Amino acid sequence: MSTSKYSARGDFSALPxxxxxxxxxxxxxxRKAVADEIGDAAxxxxxxxxxxxxxxxxxxxxLRAAAAQLYAKELEWKMGYHIGLGRGHKGFVPEGEEIYAxxxxxxxxxxxxxxxxxDDHPMxxxxxxxxxxxxxxxxxxxxxxxxxxYAAVFxxxxxxxxxxxxxxxxxxxxxxxxxxCPPSKLRLIHYPVDPxxxxxxxxxxxxxxECFTLLLADQPGLEVLNDKGQWIDAPPVxxxxxxxxxxxxxxxxxxxxxGAFVATSHRVRKVKHERYSFPLFFAxxxxxxxxxxxxxxxEGAETxxxxxxxxxxxxxxxLQTYSYLRAKVAAGELQLPHGARKPxxxxxxxxxxxxxx
Numbered sequence: 001m002s003t004s005k006y007s008a009r010g011d012f013s014a015l016p017x018x019x020x021x022x023x024x025x026x027x028x029x030x031r032k033a034v035a036d037e038i039g040d041a042a043x044x045x046x047x048x049x050x051x052x053x054x055x056x057x058x059x060x061x062x063l064r065a066a067a068a069q070l071y072a073k074e075l076e077w078k079m080g081y082h083i084g085l086g087r088g089h090k091g092f093v094p095e096g097e098e099i100y101a102x103x104x105x106x107x108x109x110x111x112x113x114x115x116x117x118x119d120d121h122p123m124x125x126x127x128x129x130x131x132x133x134x135x136x137x138x139x140x141x142x143x144x145x146x147x148x149x150y151a152a153v154f155x156x157x158x159x160x161x162x163x164x165x166x167x168x169x170x171x172x173x174x175x176x177x178x179x180x181c182p183p184s185k186l187r188l189i190h191y192p193v194d195p196x197x198x199x200x201x202x203x204x205x206x207x208x209x210e211c212f213t214l215l216l217a218d219q220p221g222l223e224v225l226n227d228k229g230q231w232i233d234a235p236p237v238x239x240x241x242x243x244x245x246x247x248x249x250x251x252x253x254x255x256x257x258x259g260a261f262v263a264t265s266h267r268v269r270k271v272k273h274e275r276y277s278f279p280l281f282f283a284x285x286x287x288x289x290x291x292x293x294x295x296x297x298x299e300g301a302e303t304x305x306x307x308x309x310x311x312x313x314x315x316x317x318x319l320q321t322y323s324y325l326r327a328k329v330a331a332g333e334l335q336l337p338h339g340a341r342k343p344x345x346x347x348x349x350x351x352x353x354x355x356x357x
């Protein structure tokens with residue numbers, strides 16, 4: 001890999017912008033060149049922008065129109081698609097439903113879409129949480145627009161997974177077997193106009209649970225924490241007329257790589273203006289083990305990490321974050337998986353102790 005542009009891990013004052021057009025090249029050397037840039041950012045920042053991603057502006061516009069159509073509906077109508085109705089943990093998330101870490105409920109609403117799995121899929125038949133079909137609101141064109149966008153951004157995530165593998169000195173397809181029916185979630189998040197909002201943290205500081213996140217937002221608000229304790233703005237960026245995505249390493253990828261890649265804490269400020277945010281949380285299959293892969297552990301090294309599957313990790317985070325699930329845990333209707341951690345306790349794997357929930 002080429003020499004890093006960073007003097008030290010976590011020493012950054014802005015997020016790097018990486019043109020990933022080379023990842024679509026037929027030439028391996030072109031793909032490796034981009035992967036090296038991605039690897040440098042993943043090791044030292046944990047966040048970066050990507051341009052040259054190839055997702056059509058028309059697909060992004062259709063997604064935004066679908067979200068605006070949804071959030072124009074009255075609350076009672078949206079509650080008919082509440083995330084707690086039925087199985088699969090998908091659907092509408094009203095304001096106040098989520099509480100991150102020790103923070104207060106956020107002034108936002110969301111609609112969660114997952115990887116589609118048919119009723120006869122083995123993971124669905126095994127009754128695994130987070131796996132299954134989606135709730136589709138009865139809105140003209142909503143399902144078609146969101147499904148098309150999900151497919152496009154998920155394919156981009158697969159391309160990035162290949163780049164991460166190359167950046168780690170592995171074959172491009174090294175992680176493909178782990179991504180067949182993952183609980184990868186697309187969120188359509190809406191922050192309504194809030195004239196009373198103060199410019200203070202909204203969503204509490206956290207790391208993302210999955211492998212990595214692909215984020216498209218239309219307004220500033222996202223902030224990333226560097227190792228000097230400074231919050232660095234990560235506003236929307238446009239490169240050559242194309243909206244760039246923000247990519248960040250999540251807990252799973254950090255642990256898989258034994259801390260080679262870093263999951264960096266971030267938050268969203270409270271803002272007065274309306275804001276839409278569309279993150280895809282790219283995950284691996286439910287039963288994939290969250291543990292350092294042998295090829296990334298130094299010879300003779302041991303890990304005190306208590307093993308848990310990716311799905312159990314994601315489900316345990318949901319059980320501790322969503323009010324309707326927290327109530328079921330408190331009532332004894334649901335239990336945290338064995339080895340569950342507190343929310344955001346995986347990030348910065350090499351620097352912090354893991355903390356049981």
